[in-house]
Amino acid sequence: MSTSTPMINRYKWYEIIGIYCGIALFLIFVLSPFVEGFLVSLKPLSRLFSSPYRFWPEHGSFAAYSTMWESVPGFARYVFNSLFISGVATVVVLMLVVPAAYAFARFRFPGRGPLLGAFLAVNMFSGAVLIIPLFRLMRSMGVLNTYWAMIVPGVAFLIPTAIWLLRTYMLRIPKELEEAAYVDGASRLYTFRRVILPLAMPGITVVAITTFINAYSQQFIYALTFNSKTDYMPLPIGLFAYFGRQEVIWNELMAASFVGIAPAMIVIFFLQRHLVSGLTAGAVK
Amino acid sequence: MRSVLGQLHLNKVTKSFGDIKVIKGVTLDIQDGEFVVFVGPSGCGKSTLLRIIAGLDDATTGDIVIDGAKVNDLAPVNRGIAMVFQSYALYPHMTVFENIAFPLRVEKMPEAELTAKVEAVAKVLQLDQRLQQKPGALSGGQRQRVAIGRAIVREPKIFLFDEPLSNLDAALRADMRIELTKMHHDLAATMIYVTHDQIEAMTMADRIVVLNGGFVSQVGKPLELYHKPQNKFVAGFIGNPKMNFLPATCTAAGPDGVTVTCEGQTIMVPVEPRNGLIGKTLTLGIRPEHIHLGKGDIRFDVVPTVVERLGVNTIVYATATGAEPFSAMLPGAANVSVDTPSTIGFNAADCHLFDGADQALERRTDLHEIDMAQLAAQSA
């Protein structure tokens, strides 16, 4: 039996070419910085600024991927710090957001609407605007120059989006499932654990991934301002170490960037396996 | 199975959502082991009333009493009820086994006992081959059975069903109707069943509660509702096609019945007379199945606009003198055709009479059997 394409998904040959051209254009635009970055990491430093500029590396090698560890001995530590800060931030966000999103999705309480609105409003300020009050806050809490200095503000600014995302997802879980569990004698907590959590797993995964990525990318501003201990510095700050006194070691910098995001990519790859769709099939109707 | 019976009493129950009063005072007694059907048009408050009995919603005022104890403040599980939802509400991430076992897991029943119970229930419901599948892999009828299994595994005193068959196709619905009736007989438990389908109500119920706009319109056995509807609403709601209503003027009332003029002809309808009827405009009701071709105490001509031939009978829709459409159910392949005037008639003994406030004058008739199968065939 041949797999037939539904009528609505059938296109003429020139439409298909058009679609692929569009996709290609978009991908080139998005990916070319990465490609060039990668090619730069393969070039010997001396050849980088040779003119005429060559896109394809001559005498390309992966040498920068090994020398980068020697030029900046603390690099592994920075990668670990980044992962650690983002990981802890993600876990903390999930622990706070999962119950909160459920409450916002299911319970009616005074101030629910304004509170949700306030979360959105908070998101309009970036952490950068609030850096000075945050600094005073961190100082009075005595967490400057610790991991917490980077985790706490990160968490605070990641929670609103996470709540909105997860609340929307939880609203889609049929209410009858909870009512059925309630009729069968299950407590709220039992229902939450046995029914809601498993069904919300894809939503929680999406939140975990976005939170992790955002934590990874936003930590540098907090690291710059709230931390001066080299040992706690995350990856983005670590990359500055490749800016030497006279020259920037571009090829190692690029190599380090790729190595630095690799662990994050691996984490996300494993998380996304939980992104199964159609989990609620057969629940109602 | 253990058969603990539940006796339910509703006392002046009302329910408001904000300013909107949905249940406007319902008092009702349901006996041990009875199969009671709540029937009424969509939005009349059937689900709301069921949810109040279940304990999913609070009554705004009034009491719910089960086995002599007021249960207003008890959680559903402590009321000894189980509920089957219209949408089934199965847990999609759990297997059929775990779905049925859910209430027992909540009770922390020992594993061996739990497995035995779930398997026994699955056998009754012919789900024993499906225990390891997820609900998503089941057909509508099987999902329905899982939902029922989850209810019976706990052996509750009272079962509540909210339109459990409305998502199934006609053939499956007919099968499940029979299965549920059988199950009621086997479990001997009290069952309260909500539907908007009067055929389900007529075929399954020991007693029917007709709800209309938050009030109980009439409570009675199926044949009682069919033969002696207490008001025009029940008369129109029970029976398919709907009862025909014609204007009639009362000319006399005596011990034998009430005499009315309808379609220019005078008949004496055998109903309980009442004072002050003479001269009033009444409504005469006649069921389509009581209309005959060419004969009857009252005869008149109609022009059929639609003729449906169902084999066992022929349904004729026509516009009569009144504004309301007129329908007749004639036996066999009746000799009628569209746009050709036919003379139809009906007998005084088959008539219903309703006063100006749409209340029925009680008929003097036996509750003789009606052909349920034929009735059911109509709706399918």
Ligand SMILES: Nc1ncnc2c1ncn2[C@@H]1O[C@H](COP(=O)(O)OP(=O)(O)O)[C@@H](O)[C@H]1O
């Ligand atoms: N939670 C609610 N909030 C407001 N109105 C409701 C709610 N539940 C039901 N209603 C209203 O109550 C009326 C009866 O609803 P329901 O009991 O579901 O009717 P049905 O007889 O079709 O089952 C409807 O008009 C519905 O809009």
Ligand SMILES: [Mg+2]
């Ligand atoms: Mg309903």
